[in-house]
Amino acid sequence: MKQQPADDGLAIGELVERTGVSEGTLRVWERRHGFPVPERLASGHRRYSESDVELVASVVRERATGMSLAAAIARVTESATSVEGSIFAGLRRSLPDLQPISLRKDVVLALSRAIEDESCAQAERPLLFGSFQRVRYFRQSQRRWQDFARTAELAVVFADFDRPHLPEVGPAELPIDRAGPLTREWAVVCDAPGHAVCLVGLELPVLTPPRDAAREFEVLWSVEPAAVRAASQVCLGLMRRASPELAERFSDDALKLSAGPISDQQLRLASAITTRTLRAMG
Known part of the structure; x- marks a missing residue:
């Protein structure tokens, strides 16, 4: 069943559904590279934004060209801090x-x-x-x-x-x-x-x-x-x-x-x- 977006952002399952990146992979990326950066609810649950969907998808595209994960994350996050790309x-x-x-x-x-x-x-x-x-x-x-x-x-x-x-x-x-x-x-x-x-x-x-x-x-x-x-x-x-x-x-x-x-x-x-x-x- 397709999950419905929460009022205060996207749950990690929704980010998985939207990007095709597994929950375990997202957690590894966050632990090792500080990416993506979710907001935390009082309960401790992660919440992501629409821009996080785009950033994760962009990293996947960069990786598909043969770029290393660290370089892909660096390139995508550097780009995201300037002009809105989406x-x-x-x-x-x-x-x-x-x-x-x-x-x-x-x-x-x-x-x-x-x-x-x-x-x-x-x-x-x-x-x-x-x-x-x-x-x-x-x-x-x-x-x-x-x-x-x-x-x-x-x-x-x-x-x-x-x-x-x-x-x-x-x-x-x-x-x-x-x-x-x-x-x-x-x-x-x-x-x-x-x-x-x-x-x-x-x-x-x-x-x-x-x-x-x-x-x-x-x-x-x-x-x-x-x-x-x-x-x-x-x-x-x-x-x-x-x-x-x-x-x-x-x-x-x-x-x-x-x-x-x-x-x-x-x-x-x-x-x-x-x-x-x-x-x-x-």
Whole structure:
């Protein structure tokens, strides 16, 4: 039976379930390397955060490349102390009450397209961010994003590009850390005055890769301005790290939007996106 997250964090069994690392291994890592670092309840039980899930998963990925455990932990923890490397974890940390739902890739794609189309039609000079995991996934949507970028204040896509590319037409293409959490994340963020929506998905690890359309994601999506601001701020941090040249083109004021309460307009946006998604799914 799948365990339910505790209100005060994830139990060690949930961390095992989410990462595939055994409880005994996690305890050895903690004893020998001081990683991961759980919080302790009064009862002495360990509790972990969403960022701990990402950190452990990152260590597993580093180990798969042949890196020693000590070096993998050092690299991952050093990276984690600087810029937030995960849009998903950053959003969960900012709004812990925002609960994820599990969706297959075909549903996530339909929802993403609905968000993109509604935002292209309605948002004025938005900040647009997309996280595509792999370059080949972005190329499948490149024409769409070139259209979106024409009316955006800023348009950025993240994938495993070899280097930053800042074209005159189209979104900025920025590389991700190939051992980092964005290799497992899917995101669409549109942040504009009066129009705010985000979708962030974390691909679930599996032993046997399924067919592409059946890939599973834990998905957060929201039209709550505070949630969208949190996601866009993580994306801006990733942008500044990946391309200081691009960051220098924009003042902090130009990239800062205030998060007001959810409005009737935002509720209508949620309804419009849901309708588009249902139509696409047939």
